[in-house]
Amino acid sequence: MTTTYREAMRAAIRDAMTRDERVFLMGEDVDRYGGCFAVSLGLLEEFGPERVRDTPLSESAFVGAGIGAALGGMRPIVEVMTVNFSLLALDQIVNNAATLLHMSGGQLNVPLVIRMTTGAGRQLAAQHSHSLEGWYAHIPGIRVVAPATLEDARGMLWTALCDPDPVVIFEHGGLYNLEGELAADAGPVDIDRAAVRRTGEDLTVIAYGGTVATALAAAEELSGEGISAEVIDLRTLRPLDIPTLVASVTRTHRAVVVDEGWRTGSLAAEVAARLAEDAFYDLDAPVARVCSAEVPIPYARHLEEAALPQVGGIVAAARRAMGA
Amino acid sequence: MTTTYREAMRAAIRDAMTRDERVFLMGEDVDRYGGCFAVSLGLLEEFGPERVRDTPLSESAFVGAGIGAALGGMRPIVEVMTVNFSLLALDQIVNNAATLLHMSGGQLNVPLVIRMTTGAGRQLAAQHSHSLEGWYAHIPGIRVVAPATLEDARGMLWTALCDPDPVVIFEHGGLYNLEGELAADAGPVDIDRAAVRRTGEDLTVIAYGGTVATALAAAEELSGEGISAEVIDLRTLRPLDIPTLVASVTRTHRAVVVDEGWRTGSLAAEVAARLAEDAFYDLDAPVARVCSAEVPIPYARHLEEAALPQVGGIVAAARRAMGA
Amino acid sequence: MSRRRAAPVADAERAHGLLLLREMLRIRRFEERCVERYSAAVIRGFMHLYIGEEAVAVGVMQALTSDDAVVATYREHGHALARGIPAGALMAEMYGKVEGSSRGRGGSMHIFDAGARFYGGNAIVGGGLPVAAGLALADQMQGRERVTACFFGEGAVAEGEFHETMNLAALWRLPVLFCCENNLYAMGTALARSEAETDLAVKAAGYQMPAWAVDGMDVRAVEDAARKATTQIRAGGGPVFLELRTYRFRAHSMYDPERYRDKAEVETWHERDPISSFEALLTASGGLTDDELDEIEAAAAAEVEAAVAFAEAGTFEPVEDLTRFVYSEVRP
Amino acid sequence: MSRRRAAPVADAERAHGLLLLREMLRIRRFEERCVERYSAAVIRGFMHLYIGEEAVAVGVMQALTSDDAVVATYREHGHALARGIPAGALMAEMYGKVEGSSRGRGGSMHIFDAGARFYGGNAIVGGGLPVAAGLALADQMQGRERVTACFFGEGAVAEGEFHETMNLAALWRLPVLFCCENNLYAMGTALARSEAETDLAVKAAGYQMPAWAVDGMDVRAVEDAARKATTQIRAGGGPVFLELRTYRFRAHSMYDPERYRDKAEVETWHERDPISSFEALLTASGGLTDDELDEIEAAAAAEVEAAVAFAEAGTFEPVEDLTRFVYSEVRP
Ligand SMILES: Cc1ncc(C[n+]2csc(CCOP(=O)(O)OP(=O)(O)O)c2C)c(N)n1
Ligand SMILES: Cc1ncc(C[n+]2csc(CCOP(=O)(O)OP(=O)(O)O)c2C)c(N)n1
Ligand SMILES: [Mg+2]
Numbered sequence A, B: 001m002t003t004t005y006r007e008a009m010r011a012a013i014r015d016a017m018t019r020d021e022r023v024f025l026m027g028e029d030v031d032r033y034g035g036c037f038a039v040s041l042g043l044l045e046e047f048g049p050e051r052v053r054d055t056p057l058s059e060s061a062f063v064g065a066g067i068g069a070a071l072g073g074m075r076p077i078v079e080v081m082t083v084n085f086s087l088l089a090l091d092q093i094v095n096n097a098a099t100l101l102h103m104s105g106g107q108l109n110v111p112l113v114i115r116m117t118t119g120a121g122r123q124l125a126a127q128h129s130h131s132l133e134g135w136y137a138h139i140p141g142i143r144v145v146a147p148a149t150l151e152d153a154r155g156m157l158w159t160a161l162c163d164p165d166p167v168v169i170f171e172h173g174g175l176y177n178l179e180g181e182l183a184a185d186a187g188p189v190d191i192d193r194a195a196v197r198r199t200g201e202d203l204t205v206i207a208y209g210g211t212v213a214t215a216l217a218a219a220e221e222l223s224g225e226g227i228s229a230e231v232i233d234l235r236t237l238r239p240l241d242i243p244t245l246v247a248s249v250t251r252t253h254r255a256v257v258v259d260e261g262w263r264t265g266s267l268a269a270e271v272a273a274r275l276a277e278d279a280f281y282d283l284d285a286p287v288a289r290v291c292s293a294e295v296p297i298p299y300a301r302h303l304e305e306a307a308l309p310q311v312g313g314i315v316a317a318a319r320r321a322m323g324a
Numbered sequence C, D: 001m002s003r004r005r006a007a008p009v010a011d012a013e014r015a016h017g018l019l020l021l022r023e024m025l026r027i028r029r030f031e032e033r034c035v036e037r038y039s040a041a042v043i044r045g046f047m048h049l050y051i052g053e054e055a056v057a058v059g060v061m062q063a064l065t066s067d068d069a070v071v072a073t074y075r076e077h078g079h080a081l082a083r084g085i086p087a088g089a090l091m092a093e094m095y096g097k098v099e100g101s102s103r104g105r106g107g108s109m110h111i112f113d114a115g116a117r118f119y120g121g122n123a124i125v126g127g128g129l130p131v132a133a134g135l136a137l138a139d140q141m142q143g144r145e146r147v148t149a150c151f152f153g154e155g156a157v158a159e160g161e162f163h164e165t166m167n168l169a170a171l172w173r174l175p176v177l178f179c180c181e182n183n184l185y186a187m188g189t190a191l192a193r194s195e196a197e198t199d200l201a202v203k204a205a206g207y208q209m210p211a212w213a214v215d216g217m218d219v220r221a222v223e224d225a226a227r228k229a230t231t232q233i234r235a236g237g238g239p240v241f242l243e244l245r246t247y248r249f250r251a252h253s254m255y256d257p258e259r260y261r262d263k264a265e266v267e268t269w270h271e272r273d274p275i276s277s278f279e280a281l282l283t284a285s286g287g288l289t290d291d292e293l294d295e296i297e298a299a300a301a302a303e304v305e306a307a308v309a310f311a312e313a314g315t316f317e318p319v320e321d322l323t324r325f326v327y328s329e330v331r332p
């Protein structure tokens, strides 16, 4: 049936709450308001205020409460409205969620799922346009995923909830209105492997979340120039599925990594470094990175567009990689 | 004269407070206690409680107050006891300190210096052993430096205070007792360039902060095996001094990057990626990374040692890079 | 005699009444035009309207001098205009033009004006409070008798930064005027659903900070409270907390179906519209004539049109300048 | 008659008095041995002693059942022992041995015991509070009549997480017993230099949370307060805040020259030593004989020696296992 990324996400939450009574949703304005991006709209009526739980503006407390609730036998889905505000809860994520299993010598699991919206592109300016997936992917003890398709929006949540360890799900704000066909019986999907979204021979374009569509559009344009680009969607940002990347680059010998994060210290840097380590002798050109410019994201549309990865930039990087 | 890293840091603070009455030190227990690592010992007696200002345990508020005080014409040195606690103030650093100049279209400067202790190695376990320099180096709008020598401990602070933009200074906890000779007239040093700490021909070992000494020890051991390693101290983590690194690697054709941060998404990943981009055709072997294991730092001494970069690991990586 | 002396006073009072009305009206008309410009998709991103809350910003600003500082939130059009930032610079900012107060880099949520000591324009709830404390600390350490007025919504009270800053300001007796704009909702969350203690003055007592609740729909009540508070603060009495009881007439932002409150409630509050009620009050007391009202409306309309024209005529910053203002261009 | 009936009660009371003393003494002796082991450089890292504060943990634990949960700080040896975690597992943990409560991965600051529902051992000031609220939320949602006791120092009161968690717990009426161990100092910072309002019960009022101050040097007073509080909480009355007034006899951690307080102050507090004063009280009331005291001391000494022997005999985790427990070994 035809659906949207937003509806797929909502279906996934509804499905999880129906399957397992230990599952509940907690976050700012998730109830009557339906969530900042209307993902949880209608769930309050269906499951009630206990399980669709509105919180005060206390990011650290309610994320930490999610950790405690998970320790206490629940399966919380904590919605942090956006990654921008997650900085206020980062201590709980880094120092508790990610470390409790280890600090307790394997005694304490934290089966917690944290969902947050990420990314720029809607002229929300410097404080509301962060892409910090790379930071989260740096933290041992948590898993990080980025659904870029309807199938993943529908299927990653349940798998994440079944995982005994904390999983952070990044939903790019630009994807909620993405519309398309989704099998009526679409269900859980793995959260371990990267996926080849388009096959190609000449070079590999690696992207995730909000930039997968951009990468595919660039591949389309490149095909017009006779350049056959393979497009890989990372899907899981921690741990990275390096074998899938290396297998592709070993065939294509060239790679472009796309990342909406600022270039320096981006997740793209890790991917590029790993490829240069594990596929060094197969690379015919430097791994190129197409990332956001090193600037707090500006409000003005033309400046914001110039700051973010675009089709043109990916195509240009691909041409350079091809030595064209 | 003979001095320690701690004393050099203290001399730098005293010097700054003497030179400029707008400078003051603010942080937890900086006054009578003398700071968690005794850096500010004696300064209270010299400058009084107004300028050596003890704060409540409110990381977000006093770091934010430092930002406001800088806007108001002061030159604050805010001491966040350790990088571990800085997560509680990260919102202020990322969303205010780093963005105000840009969000105001160039109107508002934030001449703030934030000092924090970083690193592991003292059996302080998972919550007290973070090395998050790489995260800070990801943020446009701030500068990040890591003094690894007595000269830099003595000289970087004043330069940082004179900078119109926020500067974060990372002091590795293992360095405070470092003892050595420092010129009596030692003064301000640049915070822009990396420094070659040992020259060599066969490969380049790149390190910063707490791992520079480890890298030098490894170079010494390697020289015994007839491998001549050049050792570069990054000094400034943002912006990175790439030209100095490329110049060296263009001669040596091999590089090992040492970083106490967790490997995935580390600052070492950025350095490796940049070298693979800018020195691709000069590299005779993959750029190797010697980082911390992907584990919350364990308390037990043998496990902690195994988790952190050691001389042996650097030597082994160098040998591999040499194809030995 | 007394008549003779009374007269000028009355005149001054009358003039001040007209000024308060004028200030509130120019904010109202300016934002009504913003809505229209937003619908025309010229203004983009998040835009939060102050309509219904004008008495708060206008009342508080009366107690501030040009030396004082202001820190506000993403709902700051009213504060910026009341502080004297040109309407044209605001409109141009929302157009994303170089002529905007932040050269178009900030947009509606990030209005700044160093000259007016207007420090934003902060879009992280609670994020402005520590900065305000720091501005006040700088004044205190440099022996200046200034006040820093910090505006924030009642929703921010739940944030840790509110707690940390209230304590720090009270502990160090910093010259901060905390202006909590209690419009009863944080997006869709009613105060009672986010605070165990909904009497905010009681919270201030937890920091030994003087606090009082004020009718935020009555511009004169707000001005009086603000004057009383700033006098106390300038005298070295330390920070003061004002709970300004008001109401947001429009949606939280431009995207908000308002499922969390019913029309009836909104209607009742409309009856207390700070502008129409003040108009009525002035008229009744002979403080406002129809001609004066027409003149004020005309002036506001003219100012708004001039602002739009200024914005339309503005230019876009060259894309080559994208990475300017990340670091200062001049370093010693 | 009444005599006859009174007797068993008296016996029970007497036995309980001896138990309280026994519990406090084993903590004291255990930590004295830790100091010696630390000086011998066998225990490393940060180690924070509870000496002087034993009455707090021992008193509160009396009011908890094995179903209840405990969240503590890095100063948690006393809480762990009072909760029934074997001294050997604690000592082995500080030795960094596999037989330690956290297999040697946590050390002194990170004691955990899932079976005892002892959730640490948190070394970020204020970091344990939100977790405690979550544990209580899980109980509330699952209809269990449990209490979560959350211990933290008065220094944590300045942290935003304290504020956010107090409000959340009160708003949702979560079954949390907040135990604020007010030992007057946060490292070297005296309460009056970190809080504008030093009466912590007043702060709790800001969240409409019942709160009372207790003499933390009097184990019976602590037990009574904790019983009263937990009864109220189990009855669905929502969270309670206890300010437990106590004093840290030793340095903040093993590295602290104590420049911030003078010997005289420490001396005065020593006169109120929770153990010797309780000993005297029991003896005076005939609740303790010299033989009994000797037996208790002997038992404590034996327990500590056994703990050391257990730790000494322990093994180190193989280095190959370094990256275990980062992620669960079994996934569905
Ligand atoms: C830390 C943080 N959390 C969440 C948000 C999203 N958000 C923006 S405005 C708002 C409501 C704030 O309400 P209030 O403080 O009462 O101010 P008002 O909008 O009513 O003026 C929220 C939740 C944010 N900007 N920052
Ligand atoms: C967030 C944070 N800031 C600072 C520290 C460093 N630190 C460790 S203990 C301590 C003092 C805490 O005092 P208090 O809460 O009163 O507990 P006490 O040590 O007195 O038992 C400080 C500042 C920390 N661990 N966490
Ligand atoms: Mg509000």
Ligand SMILES: [Mg+2]
Residues within 6 Å of the ligand: D153, D154, D155, D181, D182, D183, D184, D185, D186, D187
């Ligand atoms: Mg204390």
